[in-house]
Amino acid sequence: MSTIGDQTTGPGAGPRATADIELRHLSRTFGDIRAVDDVSFTVSAGTLTGFVGGNGAGKTTTMRMVMGVLSPTGGEVLWDGRPITQLDRRTFGYMPEERGLYPKQAVLDQLVYLGRLRGLGATAARASVTSHLERLGLADRAKDHVEKLSLGNQQRVQIVAALMGRPRALVLDEPFSGLDPAAVDSMADLLREHTSRGVPVLFSSHQLDLVERLCERLVVLARGHVVASGTPEDLRSHSVARHRLVLSGDAGWVRDVAGIHAVDVDGPTALLEVVEHGAERRLLEEALRRGEVHEFSPQRPSLAQIYREVTA
Incomplete structure (x- = not known):
C-alpha cells in the first residue's frame, strides 16, 4: 500500500502501516575499516526503537544503508519480509545526519516543495506543513528564511521535512539534537502518533535519559557490532x-x-x-x-x- 499521492494530511490519519524493517547481517567497509560488522535487528511495526552508541560506533552508516544512501558490503535490509526497494524508501521519512535545508529560501515554501517531491499534492503538502509547524511552535516563522532561524528552530524545520505526508516508516538520525524541552515533548508526541498507526520508528540519540523515557526497544552499537538489544527491562535483567x-x-x-x-x-x-x-x-x-x-x-x-x- 503506497501513501504517495494520498491527500490525507494528519499524522494519525489514513491506513495503518504494519510492516517491519529488518536488518540481516548488515556490513559496510571503507577500505580497510569495517564500520558496520554483521549487524542484525528488527524495527518492529508500531514501535519506537532507540539506536545508541558512541561517536564512530556505526549508527549513521547503518541508517544510511537502511535508506539506500550507502550500499551494504554484505547483508540485506528487508521491508515487510522482502528485500527493500527504492519505491519503498520513497514512502519513508528520513532525517539524515547532514541537514539539507536551503538557507535562503522561506520555511513554508521549501517544505511544500519537499512535500511535492514526496508525492503530495500542493494543497495536501501545504496543509501537512502548516499543521506540523504549528505543532512544533514555528507557525509564526513560516515565511522566514531558514538562515534567520536559530539552530534549534532549523532542527524543527528538518523534523517537519521528515514527518510530513504520513510516512510508512521513520529513520531519524539525532532528531532531538538542539531541541528545547517543549520541542522535545512535541516531537515525542508526534512520534507516538505515528507509532499508534503502526509505523516503525528508528532514531539515534546520545541523550540516554530521553531514549530510556521514550523507547520500547533499544539497540546498542559499539565498534560496528550490536552489543545489546531488547526492551529496557530485558537489558536491566542482565x-x-x-x-x-x-x-x-x-x-x-x-x-x-x-x-x-x-x-x-x-x-x-x-x-x-x-x-x-x-x-x-x-x-x-x-x-x-x-x-x-x-x-x-x-x-x-x-x-x-x-x-x-x-x-x-
Whole structure:
C-alpha cells in the first residue's frame, strides 16, 4: 500500500502501516575499516526503537544503508519480509545526519516543495506543513528564511521535512539534537502518533535519559557490532545488581567485604554491586553487628549504567 499521492494530511490519519524493517547481517567497509560488522535487528511495526552508541560506533552508516544512501558490503535490509526497494524508501521519512535545508529560501515554501517531491499534492503538502509547524511552535516563522532561524528552530524545520505526508516508516538520525524541552515533548508526541498507526520508528540519540523515557526497544552499537538489544527491562535483567546501603556510621568498611564491589562510598551511604551470590547476607550481618541499618534497597539500573557495562 503506497501513501504517495494520498491527500490525507494528519499524522494519525489514513491506513495503518504494519510492516517491519529488518536488518540481516548488515556490513559496510571503507577500505580497510569495517564500520558496520554483521549487524542484525528488527524495527518492529508500531514501535519506537532507540539506536545508541558512541561517536564512530556505526549508527549513521547503518541508517544510511537502511535508506539506500550507502550500499551494504554484505547483508540485506528487508521491508515487510522482502528485500527493500527504492519505491519503498520513497514512502519513508528520513532525517539524515547532514541537514539539507536551503538557507535562503522561506520555511513554508521549501517544505511544500519537499512535500511535492514526496508525492503530495500542493494543497495536501501545504496543509501537512502548516499543521506540523504549528505543532512544533514555528507557525509564526513560516515565511522566514531558514538562515534567520536559530539552530534549534532549523532542527524543527528538518523534523517537519521528515514527518510530513504520513510516512510508512521513520529513520531519524539525532532528531532531538538542539531541541528545547517543549520541542522535545512535541516531537515525542508526534512520534507516538505515528507509532499508534503502526509505523516503525528508528532514531539515534546520545541523550540516554530521553531514549530510556521514550523507547520500547533499544539497540546498542559499539565498534560496528550490536552489543545489546531488547526492551529496557530485558537489558536491566542482565545488568549487574546494585544496592544502596545507608548506615548510622561510616560505611568505608564495605570495601573489604568479599563478593561486594563498592561503586561509591560517601560517609554512611554506599552504592554497592553484589558480584557473588550470598554476599549480601554477609554484608547485612556485618552491618547490623556494627550498628543500625537505615536502608538496604535495590537500585533500578539506568540506561546510562547499562550502556557503560555493555560497551566497556
